[in-house]
Amino acid sequence: MPRQCDVLIIGCGIAGATAALSLAEKGLDVVVLSAGEASNSAWAQGGIVYSGEGDSPELLAQDILDAGAGLCNPAAVEQLVCLGPPLVQEFLIKKNGVAFDRNEDGKLSLTEEAAHSVPRILHHKDKTGAAIMSALLKNLRVELRTHSTAIDLITLSHHSKRPVDLYAPSTCVGAYVFNANTGAVDIVFAKETILATGGLSEVFLHSTNPRQARGDGIAMAYRAGARIMNLEYVQFHPTTLHAPPERSFLLSEALRGEGARLLDINLKPFMQKYHEKKDLAPRDIVSRAIFGEMVESGADHAWLDITAKSREWIGNRFPAIFRHCLERGFDLSAKPVPVVPAAHYSCGGVAVDLTGKTTILRLRAIGEVACSGLHGANRLASTSLLEGLVWAKTASDDILATWKKRKDSFPPVEEWQMSHEVVDRALIQQDWMTIQQTMWNYVGLVRDLNRLRRAQKMLRELQCEIDQFYERAALTEELIGLRNGVLTALLITQGALRNKTSRGCHFRIS
Numbered sequence: 001m002p003r004q005c006d007v008l009i010i011g012c013g014i015a016g017a018t019a020a021l022s023l024a025e026k027g028l029d030v031v032v033l034s035a036g037e038a039s040n041s042a043w044a045q046g047g048i049v050y051s052g053e054g055d056s057p058e059l060l061a062q063d064i065l066d067a068g069a070g071l072c073n074p075a076a077v078e079q080l081v082c083l084g085p086p087l088v089q090e091f092l093i094k095k096n097g098v099a100f101d102r103n104e105d106g107k108l109s110l111t112e113e114a115a116h117s118v119p120r121i122l123h124h125k126d127k128t129g130a131a132i133m134s135a136l137l138k139n140l141r142v143e144l145r146t147h148s149t150a151i152d153l154i155t156l157s158h159h160s161k162r163p164v165d166l167y168a169p170s171t172c173v174g175a176y177v178f179n180a181n182t183g184a185v186d187i188v189f190a191k192e193t194i195l196a197t198g199g200l201s202e203v204f205l206h207s208t209n210p211r212q213a214r215g216d217g218i219a220m221a222y223r224a225g226a227r228i229m230n231l232e233y234v235q236f237h238p239t240t241l242h243a244p245p246e247r248s249f250l251l252s253e254a255l256r257g258e259g260a261r262l263l264d265i266n267l268k269p270f271m272q273k274y275h276e277k278k279d280l281a282p283r284d285i286v287s288r289a290i291f292g293e294m295v296e297s298g299a300d301h302a303w304l305d306i307t308a309k310s311r312e313w314i315g316n317r318f319p320a321i322f323r324h325c326l327e328r329g330f331d332l333s334a335k336p337v338p339v340v341p342a343a344h345y346s347c348g349g350v351a352v353d354l355t356g357k358t359t360i361l362r363l364r365a366i367g368e369v370a371c372s373g374l375h376g377a378n379r380l381a382s383t384s385l386l387e388g389l390v391w392a393k394t395a396s397d398d399i400l401a402t403w404k405k406r407k408d409s410f411p412p413v414e415e416w417q418m419s420h421e422v423v424d425r426a427l428i429q430q431d432w433m434t435i436q437q438t439m440w441n442y443v444g445l446v447r448d449l450n451r452l453r454r455a456q457k458m459l460r461e462l463q464c465e466i467d468q469f470y471e472r473a474a475l476t477e478e479l480i481g482l483r484n485g486v487l488t489a490l491l492i493t494q495g496a497l498r499n500k501t502s503r504g505c506h507f508r509i510s
């Protein structure tokens with residue numbers, strides 16, 4: 001039997017959890033899906049934007065607009081700067097008891113990050129995201145389905161058994177959901193569906209994100225016919241620990257905010273050559289500067305040096321980073337550590353308005369999967385947790401405002417057709433390597449026409465192959481992700497090909 005609920009939320013990071021809390025509090029029947037244990041939100045290190053000494057909404061807006069390189073949507077910026085800081089106070093601190101760090105005098109401790117005019121970032125050591133998520137999840141009283149991966153959105157025109165629904169306006173009525181524990185595919189009908197599936201950086205070889213950040217929400221929305229925008233603007237984080245074959249591990253911008261310096265392979269500072277703000281220049285500039293230094297010297301990394309601080313200070317301010325590096329033989333207090341840039345954040349996504357509405361009726365998108373235009377061509381550090389919070393709230397408020405008048409019904413829909421061919425995991429792994437290598441080498445920090453054309457050709461061919469074996473194969477979480485990953489990679493590549501103008505984090509040399 002299909003499950004029928006009021007609101008289906010796909011994803012349980014800061015955006016999904018905030019929306020779930022806000023809607024359930026008003027008595028709505030909410031189902032939340034989470035594909036895996038990890039989320040970008042729980043991995044966030046540095047912090048969340050609040051309000052600093054001498055700060056104002058106008059000053060924060062100006063910093064966001066400067067980082068966005070002329071492409072920010074002014075209405076989205078205004079919404080974030082007006083609603084964001086009060087929501088941090090009301091919702092995160094007062095209502096959910098998030099324990100941000102405080103100074104000895106009991107006042108909230110604020111740190112500075114790149115391209116911010118004043119110190120205005122709240123943090124919980126270097127595990128801000130984990131502190132926020134554990135507070136939100138503790139208070140969440142809804143049906144949370146873990147290890148449950150949405151496969152496709154159910155729309156009237158694609159899945160209804162009533163032939164004339166083909167002519168209905170594009171409308172979402174829920175999703176097909178794969179249960180990794182049972183192998184079954186369930187239908188979840190919902191009067192409103194909210195995509196909160198996070199980012200896409202895992203389609204690149206070097207990424208700071210967890211494995212599920214492969215653009216599932218973008219791929220599902222695209223297949224359902226939603227407008228997708230700005231996908232070429234992928235932000236690369238300048239500093240991840242380079243310790244192959246380990247996964248890239250983020251070394252927070254807050255390290256540079258606290259005085260860490262970038263050094264070239266010969267241990268010489270170089271950021272003064274690239275920007276007046278030196279090590280605290282916007283992320284795309286720092287990432288390309290490191291990349292440029294690496295190409296020029298032939299080195300496979302640069303260095304990050306925070307040895308000016310004591311071991312005790314670093315261990316206290318950045319305990320998780322300090323421990324992670326130490327366990328891999330790098331003592332941050334003793335020597336500079338090797339760093340490389342890695343894909344980090346998607347400024348583009350499913351096009352939405354100020355309440356998360358997409359171009360499909362009854363489908364909203366919030367958080368990193370969405371594109372409200374807030375970040376324009378580049379994101380200001382530590383604004384994305386805040387964006388998830390704000391859009392979750394405005395989307396929930398908008399749903400609640402019209403709830404009583406709604407008379408939704410669910411159509412009869414096609415059952416999911418199961419296939420049974422056993423998946424060859426070697427194929428999946430090899431295809432992922434191809435996607436990630438192609439994206440890193442041809443659609444990465446520096447893009448040119450020939451590389452982008454080559455990437456598009458390769459990804460199209462691969463997508464045909466994957467679609468063919470997807471149709472015959474028994475479903476697995478990995479296979480769902482691979483199908484979404486190749487489509488997302490192709491959409492990023494096509495965006496990068498169409499857009500010949502270098503701006504923000506999209507950089508074309510031809």
Ligand SMILES: Cc1cc2nc3c(=O)[nH]c(=O)nc-3n(C[C@H](O)[C@H](O)[C@H](O)COP(=O)(O)OP(=O)(O)OC[C@H]3O[C@@H](n4cnc5c(N)ncnc54)[C@H](O)[C@@H]3O)c2cc1C
Pocket residue numbers: 010011012013014015016033034035036037038039040041042043044045046047048049128129148149150151196197198199208209210212213216217250344345366367368369381382383384385386388
């Ligand atoms: C290492 C790291 C450090 C960061 N540091 C900061 C920082 O200091 N400050 C800041 O503002 N931002 C930071 N960011 C960015 C920020 O964390 C993210 O942009 C933000 O958390 C995104 O939140 P979200 O709710 O949109 O998505 P996420 O938190 O990524 O949650 C997505 C959820 O969707 C689920 N999901 C995905 N696909 C499916 C599917 N098909 N079916 C069901 N569930 C699915 C996932 O399992 C997960 O639960 C950082 C990111 C990383 C990776």
